[in-house]
Structure formats: structure tokens, C-alpha cells
Amino acid sequence: MNLSTYLRAGYPGLALISSEEARAEAEIAAACASLKRNLHAWSSTEGLVDTKEGRVTACPDPLEALQLLDGMFASDNPRHVVLLRDLQLHLDQSDPMLVRRIRDILRIAKANGHALILLGCRLKLPPELEHEITHVDFSLPGPERLGVVLDGILKSAGLKTVNAALREAALQSALGLTTTEAENAFALSVVETKGIDHRIVAREKARTLKRNGLVEVVEATTSLDDIGGLGLLKDWLVRRGGAFSACAKASGLPAPKGLLIVGIPGTGKSLTAKATAGAFGLPLLRLDMGRVFGGIVGQSEANLRSVIQTAEAIAPCVLWIDEIEKGFSGSKSSGSTDGGTSSRVFGSFLSWMQEKEKPVFVVATANDVSKLPPEFLRKGRFDEMFFVDLPDALERAQIWDIVIARHGRKPTDFDTVVLARACEQFTGAEIEAVFIDALHEAYADGREPRPKDILEAMTHTVPLAQLMDGQIAALRHWAKGRAREAASHAAPAARNGRRMTEVN
Ligand SMILES: Nc1ncnc2c1ncn2[C@@H]1O[C@H](COP(=O)(O)OP(=O)(O)OP(=O)(O)O)[C@@H](O)[C@H]1O
Ligand SMILES: [Mg+2]
Structure with a gap:
């Protein structure tokens, strides 16, 4: 209203x-x-x-x-x-x-x-x-209001003709800023380039939001190809990707609300959250829930409102909330610990999730589901909840391919099927850590890493899954029937040029 x-x-x-x-x-x-x-x-x-x-x-x-x-x-x-x-x-x-x-x-x-x-x-x-x-609610200025601000700056700088596409790009880049902040960003662009450059406006917006301390603009450089395994989750994202287009809106398709990814630490949850923005072609905002609750008493509600305003002004966008359980974990016991603040803020967040009309796609990740209140998991809040388990042998081979290439080496120089077999129970993060370890060892000897270095590095690693097998079993048990599996373990299809039989 x-x-x-x-x-x-x-x-x-x-x-x-x-x-x-x-x-x-x-x-x-x-x-x-x-x-x-x-x-x-x-x-x-x-x-x-x-x-x-x-x-x-x-x-x-x-x-x-x-x-x-x-x-x-x-x-x-x-x-x-x-x-x-x-x-x-x-x-x-x-x-x-x-x-x-x-x-x-x-x-x-x-x-x-x-x-x-x-x-x-x-x-x-x-x-x-x-x-x-x-x-x-007092929403942040839209493109029309920002246009008036921009024209004022251009006029006072004596710049009369500005390409319409450049002007539009600058206005889009300024969404999420207040009029004063946008004015400063436009003015800086004029001083630096004698014109209007949306990259400068975007850079200033990223700096301003970071300084304000609640949401951060993250460059969406990660793509779905950077994720090994998690086939079903990636398919889901690909199939939802088109739903933010003008055409989808015209056909009456409601914008997807969000996705909750729960699972074992180091299995690629944050990586997938980042890749979602790339897959959807939308800007990515990262929200630190801890900061919403930090600061002076009574500020949490205002902080959440400010986050929502920023995200809605930038929409369509992806709002990534990493380890959401950490922010909301106080909501159960809040009556006695913080005067009910977390539970109130949590309630406002849930109703926003349910009722939001602006296309803000929330990707939340969580490790510890026991800290998430049940109402959080009710249908209607997130479109889907995925569970990310330890990668199987085929997925580990894919992760090896990706990790080796990410560090500037050729996967074909290593038998990644053999490597995958040798690191049962390893997560993606552990695979990467092993490879980095091997890179260091080889570098110290003045040579390139060999498969033997990697196998050697593996022997020094005790996978987290072994240390916390009880918690992982509990998480698997919890996820059964509640969350969809992110990986298509049963699918025999060839992925990354490999067949299941090659690996098992
Ligand atoms: N499936 C994967 N494919 C490729 N790389 C992966 C995969 N899983 C993990 N990694 C590597 O490990 C790093 C850490 O993964 P990520 O931060 O996404 O894990 P996470 O599930 O969010 O863990 P946590 O629960 O501890 O936050 C990634 O940046 C990536 O380099
Ligand atoms: Mg993470």
C-alpha cells in the first residue's frame, strides 16, 4: 500500500x-x-x-x-x-x-x-x-526518478546528447541506490569519462552497497559448467532460467520464488548459488544474515526492510543467502534470548518470501537443518528444496576435470577416472584442496604435478564425511522424502563424455 x-x-x-x-x-x-x-x-x-x-x-x-x-x-x-x-x-x-x-x-x-x-x-x-x-514502505527510486537525476547531472556538465542505450544502461546499473547515491555515481562517471558509463555506475553501486554493509553485489562469473555432478539440480535451474523473461511474464508465468539447497559441507552449495545468477542471466546480490541481526537493538527489522528494498529495486535479480540457518537460528529460542527480535524478523522474511511480487529469486543454502524452523520449509516459500549428498564416482570424475582445468592444467594429462575411484567420500572442496596440495608439492620440486602427487596428497586427507558420519547419516535421513536429490545417481547417461560403467 x-x-x-x-x-x-x-x-x-x-x-x-x-x-x-x-x-x-x-x-x-x-x-x-x-x-x-x-x-x-x-x-x-x-x-x-x-x-x-x-x-x-x-x-x-x-x-x-x-x-x-x-x-x-x-x-x-x-x-x-x-x-x-x-x-x-x-x-x-x-x-x-x-x-x-x-x-x-x-x-x-x-x-x-x-x-x-x-x-x-x-x-x-x-x-x-x-x-x-x-x-x-518507501521504495527506492525507479528508473524514471533516476532518469531525472541523471538528466540534471548531464545538464549541469553541459552534456546534451547522450546515446539512449547508454542512458538506459546507466539507469539500470543505478537501480538499488538512493537518489543521492545515484547522483554521486553519475557525477563520478561524468568526471572520469566526460560522459555516462554504466560500468562506472555499476562499480560505484557495488562499492556503496558494500559500504552499507548488508547486501553485496557479486559478479556472476560462475556458470553451471563450473559444477561437477548435481545433474538434477542443474537441470532444474536450466528449466527455470527462462521464467524471468518478458515473454514468460506476458504468458502469465509467475516468477520463481527461490530455491533452498541443503547438504554436506564442501559439496558445491555456495558454488551453485553463485552459478544460478549466471544461468538466469540476472544480477547477483549476496546477503549476510548475520549482519541483519548485528548492530544496535531494534535495527534488525530496519535492516531486513532495507535489504528487501534494495533487492526489489534491482529485480529481477538473484538474492543469495549463504548458511541461512546461522542468521535465523535464534528464532526458536528468541523469546528468552533477544526479546523476540529474531522471530519477528524471521516472520517478516517468511511473509515477504510468500507474498513478494517483484522477481527476486532467493537462493538459500544450509548445512544444519535442525536449526531451521519447520515453517521455513513449508511449501510456498521456496519452489524447491534440494539435498546435496557426497559426490559419487562419476561426479567425482567430473569434479576432477573441472578442478584441474580451473587451475590451468589439462584434465587429459591425468586419469581422472582413477583419481575419482581413489577418493571415495571426498567432497568437491576436498578434491580441490588435494589438487592444490599436489600443485604446491610439485612446484617446490620445480616441476608440474603428476597423478602420483595427487594420490600422495589424498593419503594425507581424512575426508570430513568420515569425521562426521553420524551427522551426515542424520542429514540423509532428514532429507529423505523432504528434499529432492540434487544428483542423478541412477541416470546412466553420458556426462562430460563419460559413462557410469567407465568409473564404477
Ligand atoms: N560439485 C562441485 N563441482 C566443482 N567444484 C566443487 C564442487 N563442490 C565443491 N567444489 C569446490 O569446492 C569449493 C567449495 O565449495 P562450496 O563453497 O560451494 O561448498 P558448500 O557446499 O557451500 O560448503 P559449505 O557448506 O562449507 O559452505 C568450491 O569453490 C569449488 O572450488
Ligand atoms: Mg557454502
Whole structure:
């Protein structure tokens, strides 16, 4: 719902969280103008300003300002909207008079059709106000609004003609930034290149998001060909890849919601998450759930909202959440540990997963399913859940081929079928570690690695699967019937030019 809808529906207390004060105020002013409401704005420095009449009443104290509203709100004609800036800073001081005063005024506002809007860059209401004030989403600027910003920059730089395709690419690259951040990125591009270069805008966006610390833009350089095995999972991704096109949308196909990959450590879950963006041809955002919950108390909800806003502004995109259980593990016991924050944030995340309309494809990975609450796994949240087991001999041979080639050597110089047979129970990560070990050993002797070096390195490795066989058995048991197998162990088809019989 947008601001006008809430105002029309008679919500007396609204909160708009944004660091873009000017844009948010412009939107509030536009909503008031279209609904013919009188807009007043208060801040401790300016006092209460009647924006229509231009009348200013000096009152640095919010209590005084709210006192003035008593008279204004006494009748229902005309209707007023009062914008309160930075009220959070005053609420942080836990003044009981202020909280009481807000509740009183909200009651009068409700009776006579007026509204208070709290505007600031964060919101942590005391419990007494939590149910009285409704949070209004304020999305990040879309291409149209960013276009106005870009044109302003180009004009002030004296650049009149800009290729339409370049302009469009720059606007797409800026999605996910606030107007001020986009303005800075555009300005930098103009200074560096005397024109507009979407690569500079994309680079600045990556830096800005990284600095903001919640989501990170990851270059989607991994492809499905970089993954050995996991045939069924890869097939699934290939078959879903087209679903984000304009054509699919026109045919009424709903955008896929997401994928949960659970499994044994080191088996390629994160690798697959990265490759998904490449397979879908979409930008990749990585979310660190730990950071959502970090920082000051009360910030977690705001952090999650900010992540969702960024992802939705960039959509269609892939949002990768690695080791999701670590972020949400507090949600079960949260009542006693963190005042219910994790469970609230978790609840908001789940409802977003279920209801999201923007094409944000969530790829979550998890090792420890026992930490995931059951409601997380219910149908409707993720389109599919895959279980990644240890690779079988055929898959290990494929992984050897990929790993050897990734490190600049020719797989045909090694008998990867023999290598695959020799490393039963090894994960992909362990195969790679063994190869790197062999590379080092050979380098120290001043030569290229030989199969013998690899077999030797294997003898120094105890696969994790042996150390944690109990946990792996439990995970397999859990996955049975719940999750789809990622690998097509039974399929006799030739893959990477090899047949099952060659390996077994
Ligand atoms: N199936 C595979 N094909 C190719 N390489 C693999 C495969 N599995 C693992 N690897 C190699 O091992 C590295 C680690 O794998 P990855 O990070 O994807 O494992 P993971 O399942 O996410 O592990 P964890 O649960 O510990 O996070 C990869 O970057 C890749 O080099
Ligand atoms: Mg991982």
C-alpha cells in the first residue's frame, strides 16, 4: 500500500523510514496535494510550519508542537497531515510525557480524520506506540526518478546528447541506490569519462552497497559448467532460467520464488548459488544474515526492510543467502534470548518470501537443518528444496576435470577416472584442496604435478564425511522424502563424455 491509500483509509499514525528526506517529503507533499489535506511540517530547528500559509510557529520541543495540534485537530474540516522529523531522537530519551502526548493526539486525529507522519532514517518505537503507528514502505527510486537525476547531472556538465542505450544502461546499473547515491555515481562517471558509463555506475553501486554493509553485489562469473555432478539440480535451474523473461511474464508465468539447497559441507552449495545468477542471466546480490541481526537493538527489522528494498529495486535479480540457518537460528529460542527480535524478523522474511511480487529469486543454502524452523520449509516459500549428498564416482570424475582445468592444467594429462575411484567420500572442496596440495608439492620440486602427487596428497586427507558420519547419516535421513536429490545417481547417461560403467 502506498501513502495516499493509508491517508485515505484514515490511519492516524504513519511512519516513513528513509534516508532520502527530500524525496520522502516530496512524496508526502504530493499525497497531501492530491487528497487536499493541509500539510504541516515540524522539526526542532524550524518549528511547526504550515506549508500552505507559510506560517511558522517556533517550538523546538516536540511536546510543545503536539500541544499546538490539539486546537488544529479539534474539528474534521479542514483535514491536516503533520509531518514530524527526527522524532526518533526524542523517543530514544524515553520521555513518558512525550509517549502519552502522542497517544492522546493520535486518538483525536483518528476521530477527526487527521494524521501524523513520523519521518526519519530509523524507527524503534516504544511498545506503547508500536500498535498505534503503521509503517509505510518507501521504495527506492525507479528508473524514471533516476532518469531525472541523471538528466540534471548531464545538464549541469553541459552534456546534451547522450546515446539512449547508454542512458538506459546507466539507469539500470543505478537501480538499488538512493537518489543521492545515484547522483554521486553519475557525477563520478561524468568526471572520469566526460560522459555516462554504466560500468562506472555499476562499480560505484557495488562499492556503496558494500559500504552499507548488508547486501553485496557479486559478479556472476560462475556458470553451471563450473559444477561437477548435481545433474538434477542443474537441470532444474536450466528449466527455470527462462521464467524471468518478458515473454514468460506476458504468458502469465509467475516468477520463481527461490530455491533452498541443503547438504554436506564442501559439496558445491555456495558454488551453485553463485552459478544460478549466471544461468538466469540476472544480477547477483549476496546477503549476510548475520549482519541483519548485528548492530544496535531494534535495527534488525530496519535492516531486513532495507535489504528487501534494495533487492526489489534491482529485480529481477538473484538474492543469495549463504548458511541461512546461522542468521535465523535464534528464532526458536528468541523469546528468552533477544526479546523476540529474531522471530519477528524471521516472520517478516517468511511473509515477504510468500507474498513478494517483484522477481527476486532467493537462493538459500544450509548445512544444519535442525536449526531451521519447520515453517521455513513449508511449501510456498521456496519452489524447491534440494539435498546435496557426497559426490559419487562419476561426479567425482567430473569434479576432477573441472578442478584441474580451473587451475590451468589439462584434465587429459591425468586419469581422472582413477583419481575419482581413489577418493571415495571426498567432497568437491576436498578434491580441490588435494589438487592444490599436489600443485604446491610439485612446484617446490620445480616441476608440474603428476597423478602420483595427487594420490600422495589424498593419503594425507581424512575426508570430513568420515569425521562426521553420524551427522551426515542424520542429514540423509532428514532429507529423505523432504528434499529432492540434487544428483542423478541412477541416470546412466553420458556426462562430460563419460559413462557410469567407465568409473564404477
Ligand atoms: N560439485 C562441485 N563441482 C566443482 N567444484 C566443487 C564442487 N563442490 C565443491 N567444489 C569446490 O569446492 C569449493 C567449495 O565449495 P562450496 O563453497 O560451494 O561448498 P558448500 O557446499 O557451500 O560448503 P559449505 O557448506 O562449507 O559452505 C568450491 O569453490 C569449488 O572450488
Ligand atoms: Mg557454502
